[in-house]
Structure formats: C-alpha cells, structure tokens
Amino acid sequence: MSLQHYLIVSALLFAVGLGGALTRRNAILVLIGVELMLNAANLNFIAFWRYGPNPELFTGIIFVIFSIAIAAAEAAVGLALIIAVYRHYRTVRLDRIDSLKG
C-alpha cells in the first residue's frame, strides 16, 4: 500500500462529502457531508505523516487528535445551530432558508 492509495481514498472521501454538502437539502445531511470532508483531511494528515520524512515523531497523530476533538465540538455547535434554525423557521431545509439574500 503506498501513499497514493491513501490519497485516492482520501480524495474520494472528500468528493463524497462535498457532493453531500452541495446536493443535500437537509441541514443535518449537509453537516454530515462537512464531517466527511473533515475526515478526508484527517486521513491526509495521517498518510502524509506515515510516509513523511519523520515517521518516528508523533506530530501527525497529535494534529489529527486535535482535529477530531475540534470536529466533535464543531458538530455540537453545528447541531445546536440547526436546532436554533429549526426553532426559528420550523424547517431545516436549506433552500427554504434564504434570508441572507441581499
């Protein structure tokens, strides 16, 4: 298994996440897409660390653990936002929520 394989998987994962975020109308599914893209980035970190010049240092692992922790917090904030949006608009369909229109 070489680095390219990991990168391809990661790129696929990112593409799946981006596609979900762009095409889904439900805010929760969009959030899930965002999480997928985030995980694709984490996979990139691990791959570049493992095949990088200094695999003996734990920089890659630490970075990803931070990233996952922040992703957890972000998911909490994202869900809280979705609940607030739902309370306000009685919907979570993003095409109905267009009050940012200038």
Added chain:
Amino acid sequence: MMSWAAANLWLIPALPLAAAAILAFTRRPHRQLAAILSIGAMSVAFVFALIAFISTLGTRAERSVYNFDWLALGSTSVKLGWVLDPLSAVMLLMVTFVGTLIFIFSVGYMANDPNFTRFFCFLSLFAAAMLGLVMSNSLLGLFICWELVGLASYLLIGFWFQKPSAAAAAKKAFIVTRIGDLGLFLGMVWLYAQTGTLLFYDNGNGCLEASALSKLVAQATLNSMAVSTAISLLIFCGAVGKSGQVPLHVWLPDAMEGPTPVSALIHAATMVAAGVFLVARVYPLMDADPANVPGASTALTVVTWVGAITAIFAALIAVAQNDIKRILAYSTVSQLGYMMVGIGVGGYAVGMFHLITHAFFKALLFLGAGSVIHGTHERQDIRDLGGLRKYMPLTFVTYAIGMMALAGVPLFFSGFWSKDEILFSAWAWKGGRGPFYIALCGALLTAFYMTRQVVYVFFGSYRSHSETQHVHESPRVMLAPLIVLAAFSILLSVVGTPFWPVFHEYLTGHHGEMGSGVITVMLISTAVVAVGLLAGWWIYTRKPLTSADPLESDIYYVLKNKFFVDEIYDVTVVKLNAWTARATRWLDDFVWQGAVIAVSYLVLGLAWINRLIDEFVVNPGFDQGCGGFRLSARALSFWQNGQVQRYLRFIGLAAAGLAALLIWGWRK
C-alpha cells in the same frame, strides 16, 4: 404753579371721548342711554370748562402749560401737552356750552332716526376732538385733533349715507379740507425742522416764544421771504381749508346735507371756527415779520385779504340761494371771512370775539332752521315756506333774534358789537382801507339776505298747498336750547362793547383803549345795516312772493349758481384729475403692462429652454446611469440569493479552480 383746573384739563376732552367709545359698542335700541351718556359727559365737561375758565379770570392772560413726552426717539422726544390760557379757556367754554345745547336739541330733532346711538357716538367723538384741538399746546397734538374733527365731520355729513348727495358731500368735504391740511402739515414739518419743537409754549423754548420767533424771522427763504412768513402762510392754508375761505369754501355749503344739528355744531359754531382759532393760536408767528410792524406783517395781510374776499364773495352768493340751510352756510363762510379780517387787522382778540358771538347766534339760526325743517316735515326751500310766524311763534322770535345779531342790528345784539370791532380795526389798519370797504359792503349784504330769508320763511302765507294743518311748533326739548342761545346772543354784547372791553382785556391781558373814530364807524355801520334791512324789506314785501325772485336778472343768475365755482373746479381741477387718471391708466395698460408682459415672456422662454435641457439632456443621461446600475445590481443579486449551498458551490468551484491552478501552474 399750576392750578387744579389746569392740571386736570385733559378730563374735558376725555369725557366725551369715553362717551363716544361706550356708544360705539352700544346697540341701536339703547337710545335713552345714548342721549343720557353723551349729554351727561358734555355737561360735566362744561362744568370743568367753567371751572377752568373761572381760574383764568383776573390772571392777566397768564398761561399754565403741561407738557409730556409722547414718543421718545433716541435722545429726542416728541412732546404733546395742553395749555390753559384765556384763548383756550374761552374756546373750551364755548364749545362745551354750545355743544351741550346742540346735543339736547338733537334729542328732539333725531327722535325718529333709527341710527340715534350712532349719531350721538359721532357727535361725542367730534366734541372730544374739538376740545382736544383747542387745548392742545403742541401743533402736532392740534393737528391730530384737527384731522379727527375732519373725520367726525366726514362721518356726520355722510350720516344719511343712503342719500347719494350726502355721501358725495361728505367725500367732497373730506377731500377739499385735505388740500388745506397738506399745507398745514408742510408748515408743521418745516416749523419742526427750523425750531426743533412743536410745542407752542415751553418755558421760553416753545415755537411761539421769542427765541424761536427771532430765529425764524432772521432766516430768509425763496424770494427773500422770511421763513416765519412762509410757515405762517402754509399753516394758514390749513385754516383756509377748514374754515371754508375762498378758494376752498366749496365744501361747506354742500356739508349742509348732514342732519341740521350737525350743521349747527360743526359747520357753523365749532369746527369751521377751528381754522380761525388756529390762526389766533399761532398769532405770534403770524405777526412776526422782519419789517417789525406789529399787526401788519405779510402773513397777516394775506389773512386779511383772503378773509375780506371771502366775506364779500360768500355774502353775494347768499343773496340768491333758496335753501334755508344753504343761505346760512354761505353766511357762515362770509362770517368766517370776517373773523379772519378781524384777526388780520386787529389782533386775535377781535377775531375771537366775533368767533364766540357768531358761534352762539349761528348755532341759534341753524337750530332755528332745524326747527323749521322739523316742523314742516323736511321742507328746506324757502320758496315753499312762508307765514310760519303764526304756526311757530317761539321759533320765529328766537330766529329773529339770531337774524338781527347776524345782521348787526345796533346796540342790543352781540353781532353788532363784534362786527363793529372788526370794522373799526379795519378802518384803523395800517395796511390800507380796502378791507374796511369790502367788509362794509359785506355787512350791507348780510343785513339784506337775512331779511330776505326771514321774510320768505316767516311772513306772508304758507306756499305749500293745503298742508298747513301739519305744520307744528317743535317740542320743548328743541325750543329750550333755542331760547338759551337767543339769550346769549343778546347777553354777550355786554362784554365786548368798546366802552367796556372786558373780553379784549381778558384775552390779551392789555388794557384796551377806545380809539378815535369808534363812534363814526359805529354810525356808518348802523346806517349800512339799516339800508340793508330796509332794502330787503321793501323788495320782498312789496308784492306777494312767488317762486320767481323779484331780483331775477343775469347777475342774479350768476349768484344763484355760486359764481360757478363748482363748475369751474369741475372743468379745471376735476377734469385735470380725471385726465391725469386716464393718462396714467393708459400708461398702465400699455407701457407698464407691456413691460411686465415682456419680462414674463422672457422668463417663459428661459423656462422653456431650461425644460428642453432637462428633458433631453439631463433626464436621459440620468436614466441611463440608473438603468446601468439597475442591470448590474440585478445581475449581482442573482448570485447572492441567500442559498447557503450555492455559496458553497462557488467556494467548491473556486477551490477546484485553485487546485487546478496549483497543480498545472506548478508544472510550468
């Protein structure tokens, strides 16, 4: 030191003024209130005037003045004030006394008039203004009251304004006197410019006192005439207008359109005498002359000649008039001329004595005429009257007394003595005998036309058919004033005889002396009056009177038409005025209006150009700019539709683009 009477002199005009103010707000039905209020105010004013008069007796013509600031302008101020001296005291007394009697008479005369309260309001206003006029110590205050009496006169002449002739007469009186007032106003302004004060007496600083007069005399103006003379003549213009002297006499006979008590009060006894009073008041100014001949200054010479011409002119016209009031009106004009002559030739005491006596007997005659008109139901043409002696005995007796006083029947009538004093002064005048002879002719004519009038009205038989049963004597309220006035027409002679000239001494403070020739003049005037009376009696009682006058002739025709003065004014002054008006109208229509129209078209043209620029240059440019903005805004707003996912797509596209750039851009 100022006596109580002098300090409170303002009360005398204030009372009738207050009455007038209250009556102005009184509704028509309160007739009794109107009569009581105005007569009451007038009688109380009379009592005050009497007190003031008594306080001046025996003071040797002393003056108490009271001045106050009326209008402060920076450091200077315009002052008004009042003066109590024999001249004002005697005028106050006369005006309040005659006024009270005429007010009482009016109650009877105006009994059936619907505008009774308005009438008394105007009468009271007039009385207030007249009283203010005579006691004023400032030419300005006098002028204000002067215009106020003019206004009251206008209102009262036009009292029956539904008659076109009355309305026209009121206008005529107002406008003609205004011509004279313009002169008075100019004189006043000039006087103020020269002396800096309009107060008559102000402890040596007044304009009638020595310092101001010497300054005025020293300066010369146009044609090397002294400034004092010029100002005097201008002030005299006012007197000419108000006192109906030639050539401004035309308004006074027409003024008889007003109710008869008004004619008596305003146009015989008081207001028309205001001009004479004015000349008497500013006598020191009139008398001031560089040549320094007392009693014959240029101004006084003019006064004398104008008076003399007026006296004979009006007397001639009076001979041929047929309206009972019109005869009296011309007689008034003539007598005012006499007063002017008296002031001109003999000092103001002489003129003032005739003014006072005339006020009484002329008021008596007018009220008598009013009684006749009232008793015969508005008949004024003497050719329609006749034989009233039988129907109105008391009116006849009092009228006859007034007529004899006016004609100057010797010894028992005041008019004889006052006229005689004038004649004597004219005889002894330094400026020549001309006015004396003219005045003598006037006396002859006066006796003649008064005889004619009395014969027409009271003798013979009533010439209006079949109405004799309606002719009645007037009520007592009208007869009482007649009797009182008749009594005074006789009694006043006591104070003015040359043998005991109390009045003269009282006014001037000098002891009068009997000049030589008094008796001669007296005999001459007696003879002249006798000729006049007998001629009148002989001509008018020879045959029963018809509507044609026994003197019918060409000259009579001229006199009957009042020397055509009105007609001459019509073709000259009035025509000129109308012509000027037409010319200015033409100017207005074509020149000024044309200019205005041209300017307006110019503005219109400019506006048109402006509009074109606006519509075809500014507007499209602006619209296009706006359209561009709108299109671009629409295009941009398409992208920003508020859909989060669309924003995300762009971010994704941009990210892809960036990635492509990074990947392939790197290779190069």
